[in-house]
Amino acid sequence: MALTEQEILAGLGKIINEITGISADEVTPEKSFVDDLDIDSLSMVEIAVAAQDEFGVEIPDDQLKNLKTVKDVISFIQA
Amino acid sequence: MSKDRVRVVVTGLGATTPLGGDVASTWSALLEGRSGIRTLTEDWVDTVPVKFAGVAAVDPGEVLPRPEARRLDRAEQFALIAARQAWQDAGAPEVDGDRLGVVVGSGIGGIGTILSAYDLYREKGWNRLSPFTVPMLMPNGSAGWISIELGAKAGAHATVSACATGAESIGYGIDMIRSGRADMVVAGGTEAAIHGLNVASFAAARAMSTRNDEPERASRPFDKGRDGFVLGEGAGIVVLESEEHALARGARIYAVAAGAGYTSDAYHITGLDPDGKGGTEAMLRALKNADLAPSDVVHVNAHATSTPLGDEIEARAIKDAIGDHAIVTATKSMTGHLLGGAGGIESIFTILALHERIVPAIANLDDPADGIEVDLVRGEPRKLEGDQLAAINNSFGFGGHNVAVAFTTV
Numbered sequence A: 001m002a003l004t005e006q007e008i009l010a011g012l013g014k015i016i017n018e019i020t021g022i023s024a025d026e027v028t029p030e031k032s033f034v035d036d037l038d039i040d041s042l043s044m045v046e047i048a049v050a051a052q053d054e055f056g057v058e059i060p061d062d063q064l065k066n067l068k069t070v071k072d073v074i075s076f077i078q079a
Numbered sequence B: 001m002s003k004d005r006v007r008v009v010v011t012g013l014g015a016t017t018p019l020g021g022d023v024a025s026t027w028s029a030l031l032e033g034r035s036g037i038r039t040l041t042e043d044w045v046d047t048v049p050v051k052f053a054g055v056a057a058v059d060p061g062e063v064l065p066r067p068e069a070r071r072l073d074r075a076e077q078f079a080l081i082a083a084r085q086a087w088q089d090a091g092a093p094e095v096d097g098d099r100l101g102v103v104v105g106s107g108i109g110g111i112g113t114i115l116s117a118y119d120l121y122r123e124k125g126w127n128r129l130s131p132f133t134v135p136m137l138m139p140n141g142s143a144g145w146i147s148i149e150l151g152a153k154a155g156a157h158a159t160v161s162a163c164a165t166g167a168e169s170i171g172y173g174i175d176m177i178r179s180g181r182a183d184m185v186v187a188g189g190t191e192a193a194i195h196g197l198n199v200a201s202f203a204a205a206r207a208m209s210t211r212n213d214e215p216e217r218a219s220r221p222f223d224k225g226r227d228g229f230v231l232g233e234g235a236g237i238v239v240l241e242s243e244e245h246a247l248a249r250g251a252r253i254y255a256v257a258a259g260a261g262y263t264s265d266a267y268h269i270t271g272l273d274p275d276g277k278g279g280t281e282a283m284l285r286a287l288k289n290a291d292l293a294p295s296d297v298v299h300v301n302a303h304a305t306s307t308p309l310g311d312e313i314e315a316r317a318i319k320d321a322i323g324d325h326a327i328v329t330a331t332k333s334m335t336g337h338l339l340g341g342a343g344g345i346e347s348i349f350t351i352l353a354l355h356e357r358i359v360p361a362i363a364n365l366d367d368p369a370d371g372i373e374v375d376l377v378r379g380e381p382r383k384l385e386g387d388q389l390a391a392i393n394n395s396f397g398f399g400g401h402n403v404a405v406a407f408t409t410v
Helices: A005-020 A041-055 A070-078 B023-032 B043-047 B074-089 B111-124 B133-137 B141-150 B162-178 B196-204 B243-248 B277-289 B310-321 B339-356
Strands: B008-016 B100-106 B184-191 B234-242 B255-264 B297-301 B327-329 B390-397 B401-408
Touching (some): A005 A041, B008 B023, B008 B074, B008 B162, B008 B243, B008 B339, B023 B339, B043 B196, B074 B100, B074 B111, B074 B141, B074 B234, B074 B339, B100 B141, B100 B162, B100 B339, B111 B133, B133 B141, B141 B184, B162 B184, B162 B234, B162 B255, B162 B339, B162 B390, B162 B401, B184 B339, B234 B339, B255 B277, B277 B310, B277 B390, B277 B401, B310 B390, B339 B390
Parallel strands (some): B100 B184, B297 B327, B297 B390
Antiparallel strands (some): B008 B255, B184 B234, B255 B401
């Protein structure tokens, strides 16, 4: 059973809050990790590692750098 | 004191220890003679012969925000908490970062991270490791984080000399200011090593107390019944400052960090040279470095870890260096042994003893060992009389490191 966008968003919000302290409410699909959420590249690695555990999806480094927005990650996990 | 030399003073104190989450609670617990040692409940306790330790009274996870805590080894968490307290205590001044240094070391480093990351790597693979694994396990991590926190750009250093680390850091900090490299230095030591492997390793060295039925009574420096040291954890960090800089900004001054002395035993990798000359000479060098005479010293915070051999050798070393007039305490009887953090917190206790003119009593000293010819504080804390007072903190470490730091009243 694939997860819905809302379920993935909620899970990502929790992960991003845990790692960066940013409120989960601020994690919305259109947000850019770098420009809007001020998340640096090492934090993105932490988020990717946590997302792998949470959603069971491997995010290779060469793919990670293409995931610019929250929506990009959701789409990657759903694909 | 030579007129051409910069005087270094102490203007801030910070600590988190088995007795309390800050300096004030730790100090009042010491004066009350309370123990910070308790029975451990971790799963691994069944696999080791020592089942108690001095666990930090306040868990750092309760103090630090979660996003920050997860990027720090526990030793770094303690260090950052203590450094922030010390900096606040110094008035959190606006200073030139190019003139601010950090010297904070650890005896072992991020051992908790090393072990848990190794497990994770073996179970789940390299790509599950935190990208912060390296800065969490490196022993200079605390110094680096504190330098970032305070914008300290005059150099961030991490001395590593086992249980002498904290004292050596403070000595190094004094030198940084005297040599003109910095106006202020945040200096001390940290340790978080209450883990099955560490306990097993120290037990394998036959260095630890196994008084499992009476944890609070296990750390008993100078007592006939002592049977080894008791592991503790936490950090102690001070703010050192040139007197000129401190006076110019109207800072509160606790004491003068008058000098430090160092020797190495070159004898045995874990045992003290039985003649105690390494300790004696470290104290004498500290006095020389501080322009003090043995008769000036009214108080010694002994390294005294509660091991059968070490305490007696140190008592002889103190008598040989200073004489029998100084009031000697051994605060590890209450905090346990913080390893790399010990010299940090015990320097703070020495500074507070001078500042408050009172010396905490040695806990569990029911029956002093034979042949100890120094004035041990028993029962109740002892007042310090007089105007111009000097005191010494001793810290000795595996590897044969002997460090003595001398402080005086302002």
